[in-house]
Amino acid sequence: MIDIHTKIEDVVKVDSNMIGFFNKEKIDFCCNGYMTIADVAKEKNIDPIILVRKIQDKLDTSNSKEKEIIDLDDFKELRVGEMIDSILIDHHEKERNLLFEIDPLLNKILSVHFEHHGGDLIMLHSLFASLKKELEEHFIKEEKITFPLMLENEYPTKDLIREVEALEADHEKAGDLIKEMIELTDWFKAPKDACGTYIHTFDLLEELVKDVFVHIFKENSIMFEKYRGNGGK
């Protein structure tokens, strides 16, 4: 049972189908998953009771047919070291490949469709470049510094907690860039005169940002939470 004090991240922990719903409603379940339904309603200037009802309805009608291909239940049961391995394969590798694939395509559609869509595409190109830089540098920090330290230290030290908080701040920066991209393209809807490459590029961008949202959720709301729960020393 949920109420206005329920955190958005806890709704997703109960039912990962809700990720699709929150994406559609532009409700941030990853970087700001700690917000309650009341906080979100206030930000969106809507009645919190109506939002609770809407979320509850969606939970009640949620079924396995529309299940996102995200198995949070299995992930939640892993040890922190196993979570790290799973994130590296399922998200870092996948997102690096997507960034690598999208980069030249975005450049191509910017050139071909500059006449009719130059304004939006220039902005999107710039946001993507910032996101690419942010994510690539962030992945390296996790892989070379923070994750190895987490593996070495079963119990988090104060310094390590600060490292984790710095990663969460990076997530927020990436999340803000993504939100701007979503606003600009209305969830990557290609214009009517878009060619195949344009549509394909937008599909890949959508795939990338959906994956980043799940990736951030797993780190912030599950893995880091579990690691912090090991106590400090």
Ligand SMILES: [Fe+2]
């Ligand atoms: Fe990561």
Ligand SMILES: [Fe+2]
């Ligand atoms: Fe991260």
